[in-house]
Amino acid sequence: xxxxxxxxxxxxxxxxxxxxxxxxxxxxxxxxxxxxxxxxxxxxxxxxxxxxxxxxxxxxxxxxxxxxxxxxxxxxxxxxxxxxxxxxxxxxxxxxxxxxxxxxxxxxxxxxxxxxxxxxxxxxxxxxxxxxxxxxxxxxxxxxxxxxxxxxxxxxxxxxxxxxxxxxxxxxxxxxxxxxxxxxxxxxxxxxxxxxxxxxxxxxxxxxxxxxxxxxxxxxxxxxxxxxxxxxxxxxxxxxxxxxxxxxxxxxxxxxxxxxxxxxxxxxxxxxxxxxxxxxxxxxxxxxxxxxxxxxxxxxxxxxxxxxxxxxxxxxxxxxxxx
Amino acid sequence: xxxxxxxxxxxxxxxxxxxxxxxxxxxxxxxxxxxxxxxxxxxxxxxxxxxxxxxxxxxxxxxxxxxxxxxxxxxxxxxxxxxxxxxxxxxxxxxxxxxxxxxxxxxxxxxxxxxxxxxxxxxxxxxxxxxxxxxxxxxxxxxxxxxxxxxxxxxxxxxxxxxxxxxxxxxxxxxxxxxxxxxxxxxxxxxxxxxxxxxxxxxxxxxxxxxxxxxxxxxxxxxxxxxxxxxxxxxxxxxxxxxxxxxxxxxxxxxxxxxxxxxxxxxxxxxxxxxxxxxxxxxxxxxxxxxxxxxxxxxxxxxxxxxxxxxxxxxxxxx
Ligand SMILES: Nc1ncnc2c1ncn2[C@@H]1O[C@H](COP(=O)(O)OP(=O)(O)OP(=O)(O)O)[C@@H](O)[C@H]1O
Ligand SMILES: Nc1ncnc2c1ncn2[C@@H]1O[C@H](COP(=O)(O)OP(=O)(O)OP(=O)(O)O)[C@@H](O)[C@H]1O
Ligand code: SF4
Ligand SMILES: [Mg+2]
Ligand SMILES: [Mg+2]
Numbered sequence: 001x002x003x004x005x006x007x008x009x010x011x012x013x014x015x016x017x018x019x020x021x022x023x024x025x026x027x028x029x030x031x032x033x034x035x036x037x038x039x040x041x042x043x044x045x046x047x048x049x050x051x052x053x054x055x056x057x058x059x060x061x062x063x064x065x066x067x068x069x070x071x072x073x074x075x076x077x078x079x080x081x082x083x084x085x086x087x088x089x090x091x092x093x094x095x096x097x098x099x100x101x102x103x104x105x106x107x108x109x110x111x112x113x114x115x116x117x118x119x120x121x122x123x124x125x126x127x128x129x130x131x132x133x134x135x136x137x138x139x140x141x142x143x144x145x146x147x148x149x150x151x152x153x154x155x156x157x158x159x160x161x162x163x164x165x166x167x168x169x170x171x172x173x174x175x176x177x178x179x180x181x182x183x184x185x186x187x188x189x190x191x192x193x194x195x196x197x198x199x200x201x202x203x204x205x206x207x208x209x210x211x212x213x214x215x216x217x218x219x220x221x222x223x224x225x226x227x228x229x230x231x232x233x234x235x236x237x238x239x240x241x242x243x244x245x246x247x248x249x250x251x252x253x254x255x256x257x258x259x260x261x262x263x264x265x266x267x268x269x270x271x272x273x274x275x276x277x278x279x280x281x282x283x284x285x286x287x288x289x290x291x292x293x294x295x296x297x298x299x300x301x302x303x304x305x306x307x308x309x310x311x312x313x314x315x316x317x318x319x320x321x322x323x
Numbered sequence: 324x325x326x327x328x329x330x331x332x333x334x335x336x337x338x339x340x341x342x343x344x345x346x347x348x349x350x351x352x353x354x355x356x357x358x359x360x361x362x363x364x365x366x367x368x369x370x371x372x373x374x375x376x377x378x379x380x381x382x383x384x385x386x387x388x389x390x391x392x393x394x395x396x397x398x399x400x401x402x403x404x405x406x407x408x409x410x411x412x413x414x415x416x417x418x419x420x421x422x423x424x425x426x427x428x429x430x431x432x433x434x435x436x437x438x439x440x441x442x443x444x445x446x447x448x449x450x451x452x453x454x455x456x457x458x459x460x461x462x463x464x465x466x467x468x469x470x471x472x473x474x475x476x477x478x479x480x481x482x483x484x485x486x487x488x489x490x491x492x493x494x495x496x497x498x499x500x501x502x503x504x505x506x507x508x509x510x511x512x513x514x515x516x517x518x519x520x521x522x523x524x525x526x527x528x529x530x531x532x533x534x535x536x537x538x539x540x541x542x543x544x545x546x547x548x549x550x551x552x553x554x555x556x557x558x559x560x561x562x563x564x565x566x567x568x569x570x571x572x573x574x575x576x577x578x579x580x581x582x583x584x585x586x587x588x589x590x591x592x593x594x595x596x597x598x599x600x601x602x603x604x605x606x607x608x609x610x611x612x613x614x615x616x617x618x619x620x621x622x623x624x625x626x627x628x629x630x631x632x633x634x635x636x637x638x639x640x641x642x
Contacts, residue, residue, distance in 0.1 A: 015470075039502075040502065041472075041474070041502045041504060041505060042472040042473035042474045042501055042502055042505055043471075043472025043473070043474070043475075044502075098419070100419065142594045144341060144594065144596075145341075145594070145596075147340065147341070148339065148340070148341075152339065153367070154366055154367040154371065156365075156366020156367055156529075157366055157367045159366070160366070181499050183366050183529065184363070184364060184365040184366055184368075184529040184570070185529065185531065185570060185573040185574050185575070186365065186569055186570055186573045186588045187365060187366060188573070188575075189573045189575075189588075211501070211502035211503055211506075212503075212575065212577075213503065213577035214574065214575030214576050214577045215575045216577070217575065217576065217577050217578060217579045217581075218575045218576075237579055238579065241577075241578070241579045242579070251504060252502075252503055252504055253577070255503040255504040255506070255507040256503050256507075256532065256577055257507070257510075257532040257533055257535065257536035258532065259531070259532050259535060259559065259574065259576075262556075263536075265511055265514070266507035266510055266511055266536065267507065268504045268505070268506075268507035268508040268511065269504045272458075272474065272475075272505075273472070
C-alpha cells in the first residue's frame with residue numbers, strides 16, 4: 001500500500017452558467033520516501049488535485065463527484081473536518097502556489113513560523129522561537145528580518161517563509177505547489193536540498209507540482225503528466241524522460257528554451273488548452289495535436305500500460321505527424 | 324537605433340524598523356530602442372524595485388533616469404502620469420495584480436479610461452484589438468480574472484500594458500508562473516510585438532534559459548547591487564563574477580543523464596539593511612579575500628562591453 005493513493009478522482013466546479021471539469025478520473029500513488037512530479041499546463045487541474053487531498057477545495061463551487069483519496073489507507077474524503085484538521089499540518093502539509101494565502105498579514109514572519117513549531121512540533125514558545133530563526137536561516141533569510149511583516153518581503157522571500165512553515169512540522173506527506181517558481185536557482189537549489197533532506201531523514205513522501213522539467217529531472221522518482229484534468233502519461237522518471245510517448249509530453253520537452261543552442265523562435269505546442277467547461281468528446285489534446293486523426297476526435301483514447309508502470313493515453317503512440 | 328533609456332547610479336532605499344534597506348544601490352545602464360535588457364538575480368535582490376523605480380512608480384532615493392533623452396527623475400505628478408502612456412509594466416503576479424471586481428474588458432480598458440482620450444466605442448474597439456493581439460479569445464471579455472487560468476490571466480496583464488501603445492515595458496517575471504508551452508507562446512508573442520512596434524523591454528526573471536533566449540544584454544544583481552553586465556551570449560560563455568558562475572551552474576537541466584559539477588553557494592545572504600562597506604557577495608564567495616571585507620568593489624569594464632564588480636575578477640579569471 002502506498003502512503004497516498006488517489007483513486008478515480010473527479011472534481012468539478014459547478015458555476016452558475018457552466019460546469020468546469022477540472023479533474024477527471026485521476027489515479028495516482030505516492031510512496032513514503034518518494035517524490036512524484038505532477039506536470040501540466042496552467043488550468044490542467046494540478047492545484048485542484050492538491051486541494052482535494054488537503055480537503056481545502058472551496059465549496060461551493062467545487063464538488064468532488066467521485067473517487068477516493070486514501071492516506072495510510074483511510075479515505076480523506078470521508079473524514080470529519082476535525083480529524084482532517086489534525087492530519088493537515090501534522091502529517092500532511094502543503095506549500096501553496098500563492099504564498100499570501102498561507103501568510104497572515106498581521107503577524108511577523110518569525111511569529112508565524114514559531115506558531116507552526118509550537119502547534120505541531122510540541123515546542124515551548126521560547127524553543128519554537130529559536131527554531132523559527134534557524135529555519136529562516138535554512139531557507140536563506142537573515143534571522144534579524146524575522147520581526148518584519150509579510151508585505152515587507154519580496155515575492156520569493158515570502159515563498160521561502162511559507163516553505164519554512166511547511167517544513168517545520170516535518171510532515172509525512174508534503175504537497176508542494178510550484179514551491180520554487182519565485183526563487184533564483186541558487187536558493188532553489190538550497191530549498192530542493194532541504195526538501196530532499198526531509199525525504200531522506202524522515203522518509204517524507206512528496207507531491208511536487210511544477211512546470212520546470214529541470215527540477216523534475218533532478219528531484220522526482222515518478223512523473224505524472226496531466227492535461228485538461230486527465231492523466232495523459234504516467235511513469236518513472238526514466239520512462240518519461242528517455243521515452244516520452246504522449247504528443248503533449250513530447251511537445252513540452254520541445255518548448256523549453258535550450259541553454260546550449262540559440263534559436264530565433266521557440267516551438268510551443270500551438271493553441272491553448274480547451275475550455276474545461278466545454279471539453280472535446282474525443283482525445284482532449286486532439287485540438288492541438290500534430291498527430292491527430294479522425295478517430296482522435298471521435299472517441300476518447302484508452303489509458304494503456306505500454307510497459308510495466310508506464311501509462312499513456314493516446315491513439316497514435318509512436319505515430320508520425322500528419323501533414 | 325538610439326538609446327531610449329539611461330539610468331545613472333540609481334538607488335532606492337526603504338525605511339524599515341531596523342534601518343535603511345538598500346533595495347537598489349548605484350545601478351547604471353542604458354538600453355537602445357528595440358532591445359531587451361534581462362535582469363536576473365536572487366529573489367529579494369531588488370529586481371522589481373529596480374523596474375518600478377525606473378518607471379517612476381516609486382520615487383528613487385538617488386541617481387538619475389533619462390527617458391528618450393529627457394531627465395525624468397524629478398518631473399511633476401502630471402508629467403509622471405503622462406509618462407504612463409510610454410512606459411508600462413507587466414506585473415510579476417497575475418494572481419494579485421488584477422482587480423478581482425473588474426471583468427477582462429474593463430481591466431484592459433482601465434488604463435485607457437484614465438487618459439480620457441477615447442470615447443466608449445473606441446475603447447471597446449481597442450480592447451478587442453488587444454485581446455486579439457495577445458491571443459485571448461473575445462468570448463472571455465466578460466469573464467473575471469479568478470475564472471481564468473494563469474496563462475490567460477497573464478495575457479490580460481500584457482493586453483493592459485499594451486493598450487496605451489507604450490514604447491517601453493518592464494516585464495516583471497511575466498512567464499514565471501506559466502508552464503513551458505504557454506511560456507514559449509508568451510515569449511514568442513513578446514518578441515513579435517517587439518519587432519512590430521519596436522518595443523524596448525526590461526525583462527526580469529530568474530529563469531536563466533528564458534533570459535538567455537530573450538535578452539540582448541543581461542544585468543545580474545545581488546542584494547541590491549549590480550555584479551555583472553554584458554551581452555547575453557557573452558554572459559553564458561564567459562561568466563566572470565563568482566555569483567554568476569554559481570548561478571549558471573545551479574540551473575536544473577531537463578535531462579536525467581546530465582552529470583554536472585555544481586558550484587554550490589553556501590553561506591548566508593548579506594543583509595540589505597544598512598549594509599557595511601564590503602562586497603555584498605562576500606559571505607558566500609569562495610574567492611573572498613581581505614579587501615572584499617572592507618570595501619565594496621567598483622563596477623568596471625573588465626573586457627570590452629563586459630562589466631563586473633569584483634575585486635578579484637582578474638585573478639579568478641586569469642585576465
Ligand atoms: N474557484 C474556482 N471556480 C471556478 N473555476 C475554477 C476555480 N478554481 C479553479 N477553477 C478552474 O479549474 C481548472 C483547473 O484549475 P487548477 O487551478 O486546478 O489548475 P492548475 O493546473 O493548478 O493551473 P496553474 O498551473 O495555472 O496553477 C481551471 O480551468 C480553472 O479555471
Ligand atoms: N515597500 C517596501 N518596504 C520595505 N522593503 C521593501 C519594500 N519593497 C521591497 N522591499 C525590500 O526590498 C528588497 C528588494 O525587493 P524586490 O521586490 O525588488 O526584490 P526582487 O528582486 O523583485 O525579488 P523577487 O525575485 O522575489 O520578486 C527586499 O529586501 C524587499 O524586502
Ligand atoms: S569581490 Fe571578493 S567576495 Fe566579492 S565576488 Fe569578488 S572575490 Fe568574491
Ligand atoms: Mg495551480
Ligand atoms: Mg520581484
